[in-house]
Amino acid sequence: MERRDFLKLCAVGAAGAAAPAIAADAQARFYSRSRLVDEKGAPLLASAVPVKRNLIFNYPYEATPCFLLNLGEPVKPAAKLATADHQSYEWKGGVGPGRSIVAYSAICAHKLTYPTREISFISFRAEKGPADRQASVIHCCSEHSQYDPSQGARVVAGPAPQPLAAILLEQHARSGELYAVGTLGGEMFGEFFAKYEFKLAMELGASSRRASGPDCVVRPIENYCRQQVKC
Numbered sequence: 001m002e003r004r005d006f007l008k009l010c011a012v013g014a015a016g017a018a019a020p021a022i023a024a025d026a027q028a029r030f031y032s033r034s035r036l037v038d039e040k041g042a043p044l045l046a047s048a049v050p051v052k053r054n055l056i057f058n059y060p061y062e063a064t065p066c067f068l069l070n071l072g073e074p075v076k077p078a079a080k081l082a083t084a085d086h087q088s089y090e091w092k093g094g095v096g097p098g099r100s101i102v103a104y105s106a107i108c109a110h111k112l113t114y115p116t117r118e119i120s121f122i123s124f125r126a127e128k129g130p131a132d133r134q135a136s137v138i139h140c141c142s143e144h145s146q147y148d149p150s151q152g153a154r155v156v157a158g159p160a161p162q163p164l165a166a167i168l169l170e171q172h173a174r175s176g177e178l179y180a181v182g183t184l185g186g187e188m189f190g191e192f193f194a195k196y197e198f199k200l201a202m203e204l205g206a207s208s209r210r211a212s213g214p215d216c217v218v219r220p221i222e223n224y225c226r227q228q229v230k231c
Contacts, residue, residue: 028183031180033214035215036180036215036218041215051072055220060189064189065224070100072100074100087186089184095178105183107164109160110145110161117203118225119225124137141229152185164185165183165187168181168184
């Protein structure tokens with residue numbers, strides 16, 4: 001992150017316009033500050049995020065999907081998480097009125113499975129299911145990696161080598177609006193663009209690597225994907 005952008009972000013928090021920014025550490029990367037909006041373009045308030053629903057938005061690039069989840073209970077910080085190359089980091093927990101709202105990259109850390117417009121093999125599952133799937137996890141049907149969103153998307157089952165990258169969120173102190181501001185943990189964006197370069201170019205053209213704009217539309221997964229694989 002550019003030093004001037006970091007100073008600007010700190011100044012905004014100090015002025016009380018938004019909740020204090022998450023402190024930078026070795027794995028935090030700050031991108032554009034994008035407001036989350038609903039499908040009609042209205043700001044998505046933290047108090048209006050439905051509990052245990054699969055919601056998707058694209059950040060920090062137009063082609064990279066993320067999960068927005070309200071887990072319905074306070075989500076505490078998680079220490080001693082680590083990337084695949086053994087870099088440790090501390091996740092700061094949830095945001096919102098009950099600190100129950102979290103966001104993660106929806107790109108699986110194992111084989112880069114992600115929700116497309118046609119189909120999704122990865123999603124949040126509230127109930128316990130087949131294939132030894134635990135309850136309240138983000139489950140990838142490709143190789144059955146499971147991530148606990150209440151613990152910084154820590155890997156709890158399957159072959160994934162690291163947690164999903166967390167999306168850093170801020171809540172506006174007065175309005176309750178939500179903003180995505182960066183990522184924390186092991187990003188997979190370089191590998192993602194390399195693996196799916198041709199596919200993304202066919203679908204999105206030159207915009208596949210374009211940074212997210214000032215607003216990011218949040219949709220239920222059923223409005224984002226035509227089909228969901230249940231496993």
